Amino acid sequence: xxxxxxxxxxxxxxxxxxxxxxxxxxxxxxxxxxxxxxxxxxxxxxxxxxxxxxxxxxxxxxxxxxxxxxxxxxxxxxxxxxxxxxxxxxxxxxxxxxxxxxxxxxxxxxxxxxxxxxxxxxxxxxxxxxxxxxxxxxxxxxxxxxxxxxxxxxxxxxxxxxxxxxxxxxxxxxxxxxxxxxxxxxxxxxxxxxxxxxxxxxxxxxxxxxxxxxxxxxxxxxxxxxxxxxxxxxxxxxxxxxxxxxxxxxxxxxxxxxxxxxxxxxxxxxxxxxxxxxxxxxxxxxxxxxxxxxxxxxxxxxxxxxxxxxxxxxxxxxxxxxxxxxxxxxxxxxxxxxxxxxxxxxxxxxxxxxxxxxxxxxxxxxxxxxxxxxxxxxxxxxxxxxxxxxxxxxxxxxxxxxxxxxxxxxxxxxxxxxxxxxxxxxxxxxxxxxxxxxxxxxxxxxxxxxxxxxxxxxxxxxxxxxxxxxxxxxxxxxxxxxxxxxxxxxxxxxxxxxxxxxxxxxxxxxxxxxxxxxxxxxxxxxxxxxxxx
Amino acid sequence: xxxxxxxxxxxxxxxxxxxxxxxxxxxxxxxxxxxxxxxxxxxxxxxxxxxxxxxxxxxxxxxxxxxxxxxxxxxxxxxxxxxxxxxxxxxxxxxxxxxxxxxxxxxxxxxxxxxxxxxxxxxxxxxxxxxxxxxxxxxxxxxxxxxxxxxxxxxxxxxxxxxxxxxxxxxxxxxxxxxxxxxxxxxxxxxxxxxxxxxxxxxxxxxxxxxxxxxxxxxxxxxxxxxxxxxxxxxxxxxxxxxxxxxxxxxxxxxxxxxxxxxxxxxxxxxxxxxxxxxxxxxxxxxxxxxxxxxxxxxxxxxxxxxxxxxxxxxxxxxxxxxxxxxxxxxxxxxxxxxxxxxxxxxxxxxxxxxxxxxxxxxxxxxxxxxxxxxxxxxxxxxxxxxxxxxxxxxxxxxxxxxxxxxxxxxxxxxxxxxxxxxxxxxxxxxxxxxxxxxxxxxxxxxxxxxxxx
Numbered sequence: 001x002x003x004x005x006x007x008x009x010x011x012x013x014x015x016x017x018x019x020x021x022x023x024x025x026x027x028x029x030x031x032x033x034x035x036x037x038x039x040x041x042x043x044x045x046x047x048x049x050x051x052x053x054x055x056x057x058x059x060x061x062x063x064x065x066x067x068x069x070x071x072x073x074x075x076x077x078x079x080x081x082x083x084x085x086x087x088x089x090x091x092x093x094x095x096x097x098x099x100x101x102x103x104x105x106x107x108x109x110x111x112x113x114x115x116x117x118x119x120x121x122x123x124x125x126x127x128x129x130x131x132x133x134x135x136x137x138x139x140x141x142x143x144x145x146x147x148x149x150x151x152x153x154x155x156x157x158x159x160x161x162x163x164x165x166x167x168x169x170x171x172x173x174x175x176x177x178x179x180x181x182x183x184x185x186x187x188x189x190x191x192x193x194x195x196x197x198x199x200x201x202x203x204x205x206x207x208x209x210x211x212x213x214x215x216x217x218x219x220x221x222x223x224x225x226x227x228x229x230x231x232x233x234x235x236x237x238x239x240x241x242x243x244x245x246x247x248x249x250x251x252x253x254x255x256x257x258x259x260x261x262x263x264x265x266x267x268x269x270x271x272x273x274x275x276x277x278x279x280x281x282x283x284x285x286x287x288x289x290x291x292x293x294x295x296x297x298x299x300x301x302x303x304x305x306x307x308x309x310x311x312x313x314x315x316x317x318x319x320x321x322x323x324x325x326x327x328x329x330x331x332x333x334x335x336x337x338x339x340x341x342x343x344x345x346x347x348x349x350x351x352x353x354x355x356x357x358x359x360x361x362x363x364x365x366x367x368x369x370x371x372x373x374x375x376x377x378x379x380x381x382x383x384x385x386x387x388x389x390x391x392x393x394x395x396x397x398x399x400x401x402x403x404x405x406x407x408x409x410x411x412x413x414x415x416x417x418x419x420x421x422x423x424x425x426x427x428x429x430x431x432x433x434x435x436x437x438x439x440x441x442x443x444x445x446x447x448x449x450x451x452x453x454x455x456x457x458x459x460x461x462x463x464x465x466x467x468x469x470x471x472x473x474x475x476x477x478x479x480x481x482x483x484x485x486x487x488x489x490x491x492x493x494x495x496x497x498x499x500x501x502x503x504x505x506x507x508x509x510x511x512x513x514x515x516x517x518x519x520x521x522x523x524x525x526x527x528x529x530x531x532x533x
Numbered sequence: 534x535x536x537x538x539x540x541x542x543x544x545x546x547x548x549x550x551x552x553x554x555x556x557x558x559x560x561x562x563x564x565x566x567x568x569x570x571x572x573x574x575x576x577x578x579x580x581x582x583x584x585x586x587x588x589x590x591x592x593x594x595x596x597x598x599x600x601x602x603x604x605x606x607x608x609x610x611x612x613x614x615x616x617x618x619x620x621x622x623x624x625x626x627x628x629x630x631x632x633x634x635x636x637x638x639x640x641x642x643x644x645x646x647x648x649x650x651x652x653x654x655x656x657x658x659x660x661x662x663x664x665x666x667x668x669x670x671x672x673x674x675x676x677x678x679x680x681x682x683x684x685x686x687x688x689x690x691x692x693x694x695x696x697x698x699x700x701x702x703x704x705x706x707x708x709x710x711x712x713x714x715x716x717x718x719x720x721x722x723x724x725x726x727x728x729x730x731x732x733x734x735x736x737x738x739x740x741x742x743x744x745x746x747x748x749x750x751x752x753x754x755x756x757x758x759x760x761x762x763x764x765x766x767x768x769x770x771x772x773x774x775x776x777x778x779x780x781x782x783x784x785x786x787x788x789x790x791x792x793x794x795x796x797x798x799x800x801x802x803x804x805x806x807x808x809x810x811x812x813x814x815x816x817x818x819x820x821x822x823x824x825x826x827x828x829x830x831x832x833x834x835x836x837x838x839x840x841x842x843x844x845x846x847x848x849x850x851x852x853x854x855x856x857x858x859x860x861x862x863x864x865x866x867x868x869x870x871x872x873x874x875x876x877x878x879x880x881x882x883x884x885x886x887x888x889x890x891x892x893x894x895x896x897x898x899x900x901x902x903x904x905x906x907x908x909x910x911x912x913x914x915x916x917x918x919x920x921x922x923x924x925x926x927x928x929x930x931x932x933x934x935x936x937x938x939x940x941x942x943x944x945x946x947x948x949x950x951x952x953x954x955x956x957x958x959x960x961x962x963x964x965x966x967x968x969x970x971x972x973x974x975x976x977x978x979x980x981x982x983x984x985x986x987x
Contacts, residue, residue, distance in 0.1 A: 012627075013622075013623075013626050016623060016626075016627070041603065041605055042579060042603045043603070043619065043623060044600075044601070044602050044603045044616040044617070044619040044620040044623065045574070045600050045601075045602070045603075045619060045620030045621065045622070045623035045624045045627075046600070046623055046627065047598070047599075047600045047601075047627075047628070048579060048601070048603065049583070050579045050583065050603075051579055051580040051583040051584070052578040052579050052580025052581070052583070053578075053580070054580055055580045055583070055584070071548075074639065074670075075556050075639045075669075075670035075671040076549060076552050076554060076555060076556050076670070076674070076873075077555050077556025077557075077558070077559070077581070077584065077639075077670050078556075078580070078584070079549070079552065080552050080554075080555040080556070081555070081584035081585075081587065081588060082584075083551075083552075083923075084923075085587070085588075085591075098537055099536065099537070100537070102534060102535050102926050103535070103537070103550060103551060103904075104549075104550065104551050104552060105548060105549070105550055106548075106549045106552065107547060107548070107549070108547075108549035108552070109671045110671050110672070111669065111671050111672050113671065114639070114643055114669075114671050121547045122547070124546060124547035124548075125547040125548035125549075126548075127547075128543075128545045128546075128547055128548040129548055131543065132537075132539065132543070132548075132550075133537055143639070144577065144578055144604075144609075144638070144639055144640035144643070145639045145640065145643045145671070147609075148609060148640070148643045148644060149643065174609075175577070175578035175579075175580045175581070175604075175640065176577075176578045176604045176605055176606055176608070176609045176640060177606055178605075178606075179605065180579070181580075388607065389605055389606065389607075392606050446598065446628075447627045447628070450745065465586075465587050465590050465591060466583065466586045466587060466590060466596075466597075467596075468590070469590060469594060469595050469596040470596035470598075470745050470747075471745075472741075473596065473739065473741060473743075473744070473745040473746075474743070474744065474745035475743040475744075515741055515742065515743045516742075516743065
């Protein structure tokens with residue numbers, strides 16, 4: 001295992017080697033400060049798993065807003081592929097007058113729109129959308145040709161607001177922007193911060209209200225978290241943005257605390273809300289029993305309320321007792337197994353914790369589109385150099401809001417909370433949590449996935465749909481960790497059991513021993529040894 | 534489900550809602566996966582390639598390999614020549630295909646990348662090949678991408694030596710590997726020596742043997758594509774999907790073609806069998822005739838449950854035309870027949886079927902979407918829906934039995950391994966349709982009408 005990285009890199013041409021060597025680490029014992037290259041261009045032709053800016057903006061952040069009519073401005077494909085394919089579950093609630101999640105809206109641009117401009121068709125599409133649905137908010141997501149032909153989606157959004165008296169936001173999230181989905185997350189964060197958060201006045205009902213940022217409710221994860229919060233007496237204002245609504249997000253700034261699940265996709269909002277409204281954020285992780293307990297305790301410590309702390313401890317005791325025997329059962333089956341995880345930009349960290357609870361070792365972990373801070377922790381941010389691709393993604397600067405800015409704690413108190421072990425307003429990253437000799441890969445590609453599985457032979461590999469079947473064909477159990485293979489939820493207490501069940505199911509499927517036909521192990525010719533004497 | 538869809542239908546000229554088509558490049562990728570040891574390559578942003586691989590893997594439950602030029606903003610301004618050059622070098626070095634099949638995207642088309650000249654300038658390793666086709670996403674649908682990629686391969690590779698191969702070329706159209714296997718079986722029974730192009734069998738239904746092969750055994754060999762010009766003849770299946778490649782083969786290499794509807798149902802399979810007979814001058818073997826007889830027998834046996842039943846059929850044009858023909862053979866009323874692909878020829882073909890069966894009061898539309906279909910259904914219900922997975926929303930909203938067929942079917946397993954074409958495919962479809970109707974009947978009837986025998 002020790003030379004997996006070198007063995008892999010040696011197979012590359014000099015040019016690819018030079019690029020990839022800094023994106024691939026094999027951790028030495030106690031190496032908590034290993035540096036990695038990240039958030040740089042993928043090399044053309046290497047079969048990166050990455051998607052595009054549009055996928056990050058529309059697919060990840062904006063698409064799940066259930067009461068927003070999201071129009072994909074472009075040819076039909078982008079809208080089609082992001083229609084119902086991500087499992088960001090949503091249901092109608094008191095904030096949702098209309099639920100657009102089952103729908104796909106596109107301006108379906110034709111050749112003449114590319115030649116003569118598409119703004120007119122987009123405005124006509126908006127008019128038709130207004131007539132049919134009269135939504136209170138329309139968001140427009142741009143695909144590749146839009147920026148190239150010069151359609152101004154922001155101007156269209158402003159005209160829409162003026163004409164219909166609704167909210168409209170245009171996103172210039174053309175696919176070629178940035179180096180991955182990550183640019184799209186940032187663009188979407190900027191839009192929500194500029195135009196949505198802070199425009200509402202729906203006050204929290206309790207003094208323990210939170211937004212769960214970077215929770216997309218895949219497979220219902222957010223609902224399992226809400227169930228636990230409700231038991232503890234913690235009020236969830238918004239899941240960002242799974243099962244979220246425009247209506248709810250408007251008042252997100254009135255929350256007492258932000259919790260960050262997927263650091264990569266939403267840390268911008270967490271930081272901007274801290275600057276603008278003084279709201280602290282805690283990096284939480286609801287994947288894994290211990291992690292869930294710690295996150296709940298951190299929240300209780302932050303609110304520093306005896307009654308809340310007591311309830312949290314009661315809930316933890318009750319929930320843990322309920323799942324204890326199930327977890328022990330699966331641990332007995334999975335103990336000592338090894339795993340690889342390739343995910344987007346946070347899950348590879350989160351799931352290592354849960355795998356460890358099941359007695360499993362994560363020997364390979366990687367991200368599609370993470371930045372250095374996701375690997376190494378936020379302390380590295382001042383050292384990250386901007387390149388031409390990152391500079392194309394706007395970073396907006398926010399100032400203290402006169403009306404709503406309110407600090408809960410002084411800097412000294414925050415420092416004390418941090419030293420008590422709460423990841424407050426910061427994130428330590430994935431690498432410090434990883435075991436010696438494990439391999440870390442940034443912007444993993446098909447070749448590397450294949451090679452690492454061959455050399456390190458994990459018992460299960462968790463990745464996405466594009467890798468799933470090639471991994472499985474090679475004889476390794478494989479599950480999608482983006483979509484949970486249509487299972488879930490995997491978060492919280494109950495989710496941990498579901499995940500454990502699914503991992504055990506993948507490894508111990510009865511069909512595995514059937515892969516080799518019996519005649520392959522049977523000699524063609526049979527005979528008897530002649531008896532001697 | 535779909536609670537916001539109003540009953541009242543209003544003409545829309547700009548807003549597409551719940552499409553019944555997707556964009557060209559995925560069709561090009563699918564076609565290229567039907568060529569042996571081929572790496573499809575998407576010349577555009579990474580997202581296109583990622584999305585296309587995703588939908589193909591979700592439909593076939595198989596790896597769908599493909600690479601991307603990974604455009605950045607810089608490439609979008611200065612052109613993608615450097616990206617394709619780097620890509621091709623890396624692909625041959627890392628993934629060693631025999632051929633790279635490049636298709637464009639709306640990005641590279643909009644900036645006007647000239648792939649023909651880029652490819653001339655490439656350094657391609659000895660014995661390897663790079664071909665391309667243009668697939669602007671803002672023209673037509675994924676069906677265009679499929680046939681454009683076929684023509685891309687032919688334009689680059691096909692020639693004519695004058696030495697006949699003795700083989701009949703067959704263009705199977707956009708179907709599943711299970712369909713291509715069935716089409717091959719029928720051709721073999723008719724003693725026709727064939728070359729199928731493209732041919733995803735083996736590639737998108739690769740067997741599990743514990744070994745991952747990036748290029749599993751399967752796909753049309755490059756040599757066979759080169760020899761297409763020397764084919765005895767061509768049978769092109771799918772009058773909309775395959776007409777352009779068929780015309781190209783005839784125009785450039787003087788190969789005569791027979792253009793047929795996709796052989797779904799009795800009559801269209803008969804046409805395929807007879808076209809094969811034209812090629813081989815061989816009697817239709819008894820086994821095939823018996824198979825046909827079994828399908829007709831099943832139609833007669835089950836007709837009382839299908840006659841007069843209203844059905845909505847949606848999806849890709851040739852699959853829909855075939856299924857409409859089968860539905861009419863079952864005595865059903867194809868009340869709504871739509872495709873998202875903007876081809877008016879589709880409407881004419883379906884209308885011809887309506888008049889052939891003297892069916893009136895049915896609606897056919899090309900360039901339609903599922904939102905509109907849903908609105909029609911709200912105004913006049915159907916008893917059954919047949920089409921791709923996305924119809925499940927309407928089926929649930931309106932509580933209508935639903936049989937899956939076409940592309941993409943991303944919520945069921947085993948479909949791509951099985952045919953809908955040929956007599957065997959007909960038997961499979963009739964069974965599914967009749968079962969769907971009878972399951973509903975059994976579910977809905979009151980206890981005293983609940984029958985043991987049907």
